[in-house]
Amino acid sequence: MKKLFLGLAIAVSSLSFAQEKAKESSSSVTFGVKAGLNVSSINDDDSKAKAGIYGGVFANIPVASSFSVQPEVLYNGMGAKDKTYSSVKLNLDYISVPVMLQYNLLPELYVEAGPQFSFAISQKVKGDGGSVDVDQAFKGFDFGLGLGAGYYFEQKFGITARFVAGVTDIAENNPGDAIRNNLFQVGVAYKF
Template sequence: MKKLFLGLAIAISSLTFAQEKEKSSAQPVKFGIKAGLNVSSINDDDSKAKAGFYGGFFANIPVASSFSVQPEVLYNGMGAKDKTYSSLKLNLDYISLPVMVQYNVLPELYLEAGPQFSFAISQKVKGDGGSVDVDKAFKGFDLGLGLGAGYYIEQKFGITARYVAGLTDIAEDNPGDAIRNGVFQIGIAYKF
Protein backbone atom coordinates (compact mmCIF):
# COMPACT_ATOMS: atom_id res chain seq x y z
CA MET A 1 0.00 0.00 0.00
CA LYS A 2 2.92 2.34 0.74
CA LYS A 3 4.23 1.80 -2.80
CA LEU A 4 0.84 2.72 -4.26
CA PHE A 5 0.80 5.98 -2.29
CA LEU A 6 4.41 6.67 -3.33
CA GLY A 7 3.52 6.10 -6.99
CA LEU A 8 0.47 8.35 -6.79
CA ALA A 9 2.56 11.03 -5.08
CA ILE A 10 5.11 10.85 -7.92
CA ALA A 11 2.36 11.15 -10.52
CA ILE A 12 0.65 14.07 -8.75
CA SER A 13 3.92 15.92 -8.21
CA SER A 14 4.83 15.41 -11.88
CA LEU A 15 1.49 16.82 -12.99
CA THR A 16 1.86 19.73 -10.53
CA PHE A 17 5.35 20.39 -11.88
CA ALA A 18 3.84 20.29 -15.37
CA GLN A 19 1.38 23.05 -14.48
CA GLU A 20 4.16 25.19 -12.97
CA LYS A 21 6.41 24.52 -15.96
CA GLU A 22 3.60 25.55 -18.31
CA LYS A 23 3.54 29.04 -16.76
CA SER A 24 7.28 29.61 -17.28
CA SER A 25 8.02 27.71 -20.53
CA ALA A 26 8.05 29.05 -24.08
CA GLN A 27 6.61 25.73 -25.22
CA PRO A 28 3.42 24.92 -23.35
CA VAL A 29 2.85 21.72 -21.44
CA LYS A 30 0.38 19.50 -23.26
CA PHE A 31 -2.04 17.18 -21.50
CA GLY A 32 -3.65 14.25 -23.23
CA ILE A 33 -5.18 10.82 -23.24
CA LYS A 34 -3.97 7.58 -24.77
CA ALA A 35 -5.30 4.04 -25.23
CA GLY A 36 -4.56 0.91 -27.16
CA LEU A 37 -3.70 -2.76 -27.36
CA ASN A 38 -1.36 -4.64 -25.01
CA VAL A 39 0.26 -7.87 -26.15
CA SER A 40 1.74 -9.18 -22.91
CA SER A 41 3.55 -12.25 -21.70
CA ILE A 42 5.69 -13.57 -18.88
CA ASN A 43 9.03 -15.31 -19.38
CA ASP A 44 7.75 -18.76 -18.47
CA ASP A 45 8.13 -21.76 -20.82
CA ASP A 46 4.53 -22.85 -20.22
CA SER A 47 2.95 -19.54 -21.26
CA LYS A 48 2.29 -17.54 -24.39
CA ALA A 49 1.22 -13.96 -25.12
CA LYS A 50 -2.27 -12.63 -24.53
CA ALA A 51 -4.06 -9.51 -25.69
CA GLY A 52 -5.21 -6.81 -23.29
CA PHE A 53 -6.02 -3.11 -23.06
CA TYR A 54 -4.25 -0.03 -21.74
CA GLY A 55 -5.48 3.53 -21.35
CA GLY A 56 -4.96 6.67 -19.34
CA PHE A 57 -3.66 10.22 -19.13
CA PHE A 58 -0.34 11.98 -19.74
CA ALA A 59 1.37 15.35 -19.46
CA ASN A 60 4.05 16.23 -22.03
CA ILE A 61 6.53 18.66 -20.43
CA PRO A 62 9.08 20.31 -22.78
CA VAL A 63 12.51 20.65 -21.12
CA ALA A 64 14.55 21.67 -24.20
CA SER A 65 13.86 22.31 -27.88
CA SER A 66 13.97 18.60 -28.81
CA PHE A 67 13.48 16.93 -25.40
CA SER A 68 10.45 16.48 -23.18
CA VAL A 69 9.43 14.41 -20.17
CA GLN A 70 6.11 12.60 -20.27
CA PRO A 71 4.71 11.22 -17.01
CA GLU A 72 1.64 9.03 -17.47
CA VAL A 73 -1.02 7.33 -15.37
CA LEU A 74 -2.30 4.20 -17.12
CA TYR A 75 -4.51 1.22 -16.52
CA ASN A 76 -2.54 -1.78 -17.88
CA GLY A 77 -4.16 -5.17 -18.53
CA MET A 78 -1.28 -7.66 -18.67
CA GLY A 79 -0.60 -11.36 -18.07
CA ALA A 80 -0.31 -14.49 -20.21
CA LYS A 81 -2.12 -17.55 -21.55
CA ASP A 82 -1.26 -21.17 -20.81
CA LYS A 83 0.33 -22.89 -23.84
CA THR A 84 -1.50 -26.18 -23.29
CA TYR A 85 -4.91 -24.86 -22.19
CA SER A 86 -5.50 -21.62 -24.11
CA SER A 87 -8.70 -20.98 -22.10
CA LEU A 88 -6.54 -20.66 -18.95
CA LYS A 89 -5.32 -17.06 -18.54
CA LEU A 90 -3.28 -15.17 -15.98
CA ASN A 91 -4.74 -11.66 -15.74
CA LEU A 92 -2.50 -9.10 -14.06
CA ASP A 93 -4.11 -5.66 -13.90
CA TYR A 94 -1.94 -2.69 -12.92
CA ILE A 95 -2.03 1.04 -12.45
CA SER A 96 1.21 1.99 -14.20
CA LEU A 97 3.19 5.20 -13.87
CA PRO A 98 5.64 5.46 -16.78
CA VAL A 99 7.99 8.48 -16.87
CA MET A 100 9.33 8.69 -20.41
CA VAL A 101 12.08 10.97 -21.70
CA GLN A 102 11.26 11.81 -25.30
CA TYR A 103 13.56 13.02 -28.07
CA ASN A 104 11.99 14.60 -31.14
CA VAL A 105 13.82 13.26 -34.19
CA LEU A 106 11.42 15.32 -36.33
CA PRO A 107 8.68 17.67 -35.11
CA GLU A 108 6.15 14.84 -35.62
CA LEU A 109 8.35 11.83 -34.69
CA TYR A 110 9.78 11.04 -31.26
CA LEU A 111 11.75 8.26 -29.58
CA GLU A 112 11.33 7.58 -25.87
CA ALA A 113 12.78 5.64 -22.97
CA GLY A 114 12.21 5.53 -19.23
CA PRO A 115 11.07 3.59 -16.18
CA GLN A 116 7.58 2.29 -15.52
CA PHE A 117 6.32 1.78 -11.96
CA SER A 118 3.32 -0.57 -11.82
CA PHE A 119 1.04 -1.31 -8.87
CA ALA A 120 -1.21 -4.40 -8.99
CA ILE A 121 -4.94 -3.83 -8.61
CA SER A 122 -6.07 -7.35 -9.57
CA GLN A 123 -4.27 -10.67 -10.02
CA LYS A 124 -6.43 -13.59 -11.17
CA VAL A 125 -6.26 -16.87 -13.02
CA LYS A 126 -9.32 -17.31 -15.26
CA GLY A 127 -10.52 -20.46 -16.95
CA ASP A 128 -13.68 -22.21 -18.06
CA GLY A 129 -14.64 -22.80 -14.42
CA GLY A 130 -14.41 -19.14 -13.35
CA SER A 131 -11.62 -17.12 -11.77
CA VAL A 132 -9.40 -17.42 -8.72
CA ASP A 133 -7.50 -14.60 -6.97
CA VAL A 134 -3.74 -15.24 -6.93
CA ASP A 135 -2.70 -12.09 -5.03
CA LYS A 136 -0.52 -14.10 -2.63
CA ALA A 137 1.41 -15.74 -5.48
CA PHE A 138 2.44 -12.44 -7.12
CA LYS A 139 4.01 -9.24 -5.85
CA GLY A 140 2.01 -6.04 -5.84
CA PHE A 141 4.78 -3.98 -7.50
CA ASP A 142 6.53 -4.29 -10.85
CA LEU A 143 9.36 -2.14 -12.21
CA GLY A 144 9.93 -2.05 -15.96
CA LEU A 145 11.97 -0.23 -18.59
CA GLY A 146 10.11 1.17 -21.57
CA LEU A 147 11.42 1.92 -25.07
CA GLY A 148 9.18 3.33 -27.75
CA ALA A 149 8.33 5.75 -30.50
CA GLY A 150 5.43 7.85 -31.64
CA TYR A 151 4.29 9.80 -34.66
CA TYR A 152 1.81 12.69 -34.59
CA ILE A 153 -0.20 12.64 -37.82
CA GLU A 154 -1.72 15.95 -36.86
CA GLN A 155 -0.60 18.32 -34.13
CA LYS A 156 -2.98 16.73 -31.60
CA PHE A 157 -3.49 13.15 -32.85
CA GLY A 158 -0.79 10.47 -32.97
CA ILE A 159 0.06 6.77 -32.98
CA THR A 160 2.37 5.24 -30.39
CA ALA A 161 4.31 2.02 -29.89
CA ARG A 162 6.26 0.92 -26.81
CA TYR A 163 7.84 -2.21 -25.36
CA VAL A 164 8.14 -2.46 -21.57
CA ALA A 165 10.51 -5.12 -20.24
CA GLY A 166 10.00 -6.14 -16.63
CA LEU A 167 13.07 -5.77 -14.43
CA THR A 168 11.74 -7.30 -11.21
CA ASP A 169 10.59 -10.81 -10.31
CA ILE A 170 6.80 -10.63 -10.00
CA ALA A 171 6.41 -14.01 -8.25
CA GLU A 172 6.35 -14.15 -4.44
CA ASP A 173 8.90 -16.43 -2.75
CA ASN A 174 10.29 -17.65 -6.07
CA PRO A 175 13.28 -20.00 -5.58
CA GLY A 176 13.80 -20.52 -9.34
CA ASP A 177 14.38 -18.22 -12.28
CA ALA A 178 12.79 -14.79 -12.05
CA ILE A 179 9.33 -14.40 -13.60
CA ARG A 180 9.10 -11.06 -15.43
CA ASN A 181 6.40 -9.21 -17.33
CA GLY A 182 6.90 -8.10 -20.89
CA VAL A 183 4.39 -6.05 -22.86
CA PHE A 184 4.23 -4.55 -26.34
CA GLN A 185 1.80 -1.64 -26.64
CA ILE A 186 0.40 0.00 -29.74
CA GLY A 187 -2.20 2.72 -29.58
CA ILE A 188 -3.34 6.25 -30.19
CA ALA A 189 -2.76 9.49 -28.31
CA TYR A 190 -4.65 12.77 -28.31
CA LYS A 191 -3.26 16.04 -26.93
CA PHE A 192 -5.71 18.68 -25.67
Protein backbone atom coordinates in the same frame (compact mmCIF):
# COMPACT_ATOMS: atom_id res chain seq x y z
CA MET B 1 4.53 0.04 0.79
CA LYS B 2 8.06 1.47 0.56
CA LYS B 3 8.08 0.79 -3.19
CA LEU B 4 4.79 2.65 -3.60
CA PHE B 5 6.20 5.71 -1.83
CA LEU B 6 9.43 5.46 -3.83
CA GLY B 7 7.51 5.31 -7.11
CA LEU B 8 5.32 8.25 -6.17
CA ALA B 9 8.32 10.27 -4.96
CA ILE B 10 10.13 9.71 -8.26
CA ALA B 11 7.04 10.68 -10.26
CA VAL B 12 6.45 13.83 -8.19
CA SER B 13 10.09 14.92 -8.33
CA SER B 14 10.15 14.36 -12.11
CA LEU B 15 7.00 16.43 -12.50
CA SER B 16 8.37 19.21 -10.28
CA PHE B 17 11.63 19.37 -12.23
CA ALA B 18 9.78 19.26 -15.53
CA GLN B 19 7.39 22.03 -14.51
CA GLU B 20 10.31 24.30 -13.56
CA LYS B 21 11.96 23.62 -16.92
CA ALA B 22 8.65 24.06 -18.75
CA LYS B 23 8.37 27.58 -17.33
CA GLU B 24 11.67 28.39 -19.04
CA SER B 25 10.55 26.80 -22.32
CA SER B 26 8.47 28.59 -24.94
CA SER B 27 6.08 25.63 -25.36
CA SER B 28 3.27 24.95 -22.95
CA VAL B 29 2.22 21.81 -21.13
CA THR B 30 -0.32 19.70 -23.03
CA PHE B 31 -2.65 17.05 -21.68
CA GLY B 32 -4.14 14.11 -23.50
CA VAL B 33 -5.62 10.63 -23.56
CA LYS B 34 -4.29 7.42 -25.06
CA ALA B 35 -5.56 3.87 -25.56
CA GLY B 36 -4.73 0.75 -27.48
CA LEU B 37 -3.72 -2.90 -27.57
CA ASN B 38 -1.34 -4.69 -25.19
CA VAL B 39 0.47 -7.89 -26.12
CA SER B 40 1.87 -9.16 -22.83
CA SER B 41 3.79 -12.19 -21.66
CA ILE B 42 5.80 -13.48 -18.73
CA ASN B 43 9.19 -15.14 -19.05
CA ASP B 44 7.93 -18.62 -18.16
CA ASP B 45 8.46 -21.61 -20.49
CA ASP B 46 4.87 -22.82 -19.89
CA SER B 47 3.21 -19.60 -21.09
CA LYS B 48 2.66 -17.62 -24.26
CA ALA B 49 1.60 -14.06 -25.09
CA LYS B 50 -1.92 -12.76 -24.49
CA ALA B 51 -3.74 -9.73 -25.86
CA GLY B 52 -5.20 -7.04 -23.60
CA ILE B 53 -6.00 -3.36 -23.58
CA TYR B 54 -4.60 -0.20 -22.06
CA GLY B 55 -5.85 3.34 -21.66
CA GLY B 56 -5.33 6.46 -19.63
CA VAL B 57 -4.20 10.07 -19.46
CA PHE B 58 -0.90 11.91 -19.86
CA ALA B 59 0.74 15.31 -19.53
CA ASN B 60 3.48 16.35 -21.95
CA ILE B 61 5.84 18.83 -20.31
CA PRO B 62 8.49 20.48 -22.51
CA VAL B 63 11.89 20.88 -20.84
CA ALA B 64 13.82 22.11 -23.91
CA SER B 65 13.15 22.70 -27.59
CA SER B 66 13.34 18.98 -28.49
CA PHE B 67 12.97 17.31 -25.08
CA SER B 68 9.91 16.70 -22.92
CA VAL B 69 8.83 14.62 -19.93
CA GLN B 70 5.58 12.70 -20.25
CA PRO B 71 4.13 11.23 -17.04
CA GLU B 72 1.10 9.00 -17.58
CA VAL B 73 -1.50 7.14 -15.55
CA LEU B 74 -2.71 4.04 -17.39
CA TYR B 75 -4.84 0.98 -16.88
CA ASN B 76 -2.82 -2.00 -18.20
CA GLY B 77 -4.38 -5.42 -18.84
CA MET B 78 -1.39 -7.78 -18.74
CA GLY B 79 -0.66 -11.46 -18.11
CA ALA B 80 -0.18 -14.58 -20.23
CA LYS B 81 -1.88 -17.70 -21.62
CA ASP B 82 -0.99 -21.26 -20.70
CA LYS B 83 0.89 -22.96 -23.55
CA THR B 84 -0.83 -26.33 -23.11
CA TYR B 85 -4.35 -25.17 -22.22
CA SER B 86 -4.94 -21.99 -24.23
CA SER B 87 -8.28 -21.41 -22.46
CA VAL B 88 -6.37 -20.84 -19.17
CA LYS B 89 -5.21 -17.23 -18.79
CA LEU B 90 -3.31 -15.32 -16.13
CA ASN B 91 -4.95 -11.87 -15.97
CA LEU B 92 -2.82 -9.25 -14.24
CA ASP B 93 -4.49 -5.83 -14.14
CA TYR B 94 -2.37 -2.83 -13.13
CA ILE B 95 -2.55 0.90 -12.70
CA SER B 96 0.74 1.94 -14.29
CA VAL B 97 2.62 5.22 -13.92
CA PRO B 98 5.23 5.54 -16.70
CA VAL B 99 7.46 8.63 -16.69
CA MET B 100 8.85 8.84 -20.21
CA LEU B 101 11.63 11.15 -21.41
CA GLN B 102 10.88 12.08 -25.01
CA TYR B 103 13.17 13.42 -27.73
CA ASN B 104 11.68 14.87 -30.92
CA LEU B 105 13.63 13.68 -33.96
CA LEU B 106 11.23 15.74 -36.09
CA PRO B 107 8.41 17.99 -34.89
CA GLU B 108 5.96 15.08 -35.46
CA LEU B 109 8.21 12.10 -34.60
CA TYR B 110 9.60 11.27 -31.15
CA VAL B 111 11.44 8.48 -29.37
CA GLU B 112 11.08 7.85 -25.65
CA ALA B 113 12.51 5.93 -22.73
CA GLY B 114 11.83 5.78 -19.01
CA PRO B 115 10.65 3.84 -15.98
CA GLN B 116 7.18 2.40 -15.39
CA PHE B 117 5.78 1.82 -11.90
CA SER B 118 2.80 -0.56 -11.82
CA PHE B 119 0.42 -1.30 -8.94
CA ALA B 120 -1.76 -4.44 -9.12
CA ILE B 121 -5.53 -3.99 -8.90
CA SER B 122 -6.53 -7.55 -9.86
CA GLN B 123 -4.65 -10.84 -10.22
CA LYS B 124 -6.67 -13.84 -11.45
CA VAL B 125 -6.35 -17.12 -13.27
CA LYS B 126 -9.30 -17.59 -15.61
CA GLY B 127 -10.34 -20.83 -17.30
CA ASP B 128 -13.39 -22.72 -18.49
CA GLY B 129 -14.47 -23.29 -14.88
CA GLY B 130 -14.43 -19.60 -13.92
CA SER B 131 -11.77 -17.44 -12.30
CA VAL B 132 -9.68 -17.69 -9.13
CA ASP B 133 -7.91 -14.86 -7.30
CA VAL B 134 -4.15 -15.41 -7.12
CA ASP B 135 -3.25 -12.28 -5.12
CA GLN B 136 -1.19 -14.36 -2.67
CA ALA B 137 0.99 -15.77 -5.47
CA PHE B 138 1.95 -12.42 -7.04
CA LYS B 139 3.40 -9.18 -5.72
CA GLY B 140 1.35 -6.00 -5.81
CA PHE B 141 4.15 -3.93 -7.41
CA ASP B 142 5.97 -4.23 -10.72
CA PHE B 143 8.79 -2.07 -12.07
CA GLY B 144 9.75 -1.95 -15.73
CA LEU B 145 11.77 0.05 -18.25
CA GLY B 146 10.07 1.34 -21.38
CA LEU B 147 11.34 2.21 -24.83
CA GLY B 148 9.06 3.55 -27.55
CA ALA B 149 8.22 5.96 -30.34
CA GLY B 150 5.30 7.97 -31.63
CA TYR B 151 4.18 9.99 -34.61
CA TYR B 152 1.61 12.81 -34.65
CA PHE B 153 -0.21 13.15 -38.00
CA GLU B 154 -1.64 16.42 -36.89
CA GLN B 155 -0.70 18.49 -33.89
CA LYS B 156 -3.25 16.63 -31.75
CA PHE B 157 -3.71 13.06 -33.12
CA GLY B 158 -0.99 10.42 -33.22
CA ILE B 159 0.02 6.76 -33.02
CA THR B 160 2.29 5.29 -30.37
CA ALA B 161 4.27 2.11 -29.77
CA ARG B 162 6.18 1.04 -26.66
CA PHE B 163 7.94 -2.01 -25.24
CA VAL B 164 8.21 -2.36 -21.45
CA ALA B 165 10.64 -4.92 -20.05
CA GLY B 166 9.91 -6.02 -16.50
CA VAL B 167 12.78 -5.66 -14.04
CA THR B 168 11.28 -7.01 -10.81
CA ASP B 169 10.19 -10.56 -9.97
CA ILE B 170 6.37 -10.50 -9.84
CA ALA B 171 6.03 -13.90 -8.12
CA GLU B 172 5.67 -13.92 -4.32
CA ASN B 173 8.22 -16.08 -2.44
CA ASN B 174 9.71 -17.38 -5.67
CA PRO B 175 12.60 -19.83 -5.03
CA GLY B 176 13.37 -20.32 -8.75
CA ASP B 177 14.10 -18.03 -11.67
CA ALA B 178 12.52 -14.58 -11.55
CA ILE B 179 9.14 -14.21 -13.28
CA ARG B 180 8.91 -10.87 -15.12
CA ASN B 181 6.26 -9.09 -17.16
CA ASN B 182 7.00 -8.09 -20.75
CA LEU B 183 4.67 -5.80 -22.62
CA PHE B 184 4.30 -4.42 -26.14
CA GLN B 185 1.77 -1.62 -26.67
CA VAL B 186 0.44 -0.02 -29.84
CA GLY B 187 -2.28 2.61 -29.80
CA VAL B 188 -3.49 6.11 -30.46
CA ALA B 189 -3.08 9.36 -28.57
CA TYR B 190 -4.99 12.62 -28.61
CA LYS B 191 -3.72 15.92 -27.14
CA PHE B 192 -6.21 18.52 -25.91
